[in-house]
Amino acid sequence: MIEIIAISETHIESFHRALDTVARERRYLAFLEAPPLEAARVFVLDMIARGHPQFVALSGGEVVGWCDVRRHPRPIYAHAGILGMGLLPPFRGQGIGTRLIRTALAAAQATGITRVELTVRETNRNAIALYERVGFAVEGLSRNAVKVDCVYENVIQMAVLF
Structure with a gap:
């Protein structure tokens, strides 16, 4: 069974491994390999400290997917957030991504975010x-x-408003 929960410090190394796996597919993310573990640690801890929604899908205690919404830092854009997500190949097509994104969007809306935007490659x-x-x-x-x-590749910009 796949559990969707808010990320915690204990998930950082597993999140980093999942991020690196998806990045190395070279088809979905904005980077081709995960940043160093310490940079991922700083990112996750900052997301937690700022109350930005970040959720992970766990299978056997390991992160197999994630979805986060990072609020824009500048005041005129602070009503909006940027969505990032990924899922390991064996877990795709099972509804886990839908569960992750719905959870993250609900949490973003609860924090007062009224717009969530993302970019996605046209081939995805x-x-x-x-x-x-x-x-x-x-x-x-x-x-x-x-x-x-x-x-x-072309990139599509998408957004949802609450």
Whole structure:
């Protein structure tokens, strides 16, 4: 059974491993490998300290997925947050991503966030379908915004309003 819970300091190393696995797929995230463990630790502890929603999916005590909403730091954008998420390959297509994103969005709304935005590669059809199912709408397209292994990809901007 997969448990969805708020991240804690005890999950940092497992979160870092999951982040690195998804990043090394080179298809979904904004980086191609996880940042150093210490940088991930700083990120998670900062998210916790600031009360930003960050949830993990656990299987056997190990992080197999995550979803977080980081509030924009500047006052004119502080009503909005940026969503990030990922799920290890064996756990995709089982509804876990939907559970994660719904949990994170509800928590974001509870903290007063009224807009959540994200970017997604145009080729990531499964993620786009998930985002649309939970209420995200396409707001724009950045052509050739990503270049991985000498191949350009378009990036779609999406957002949901509460």
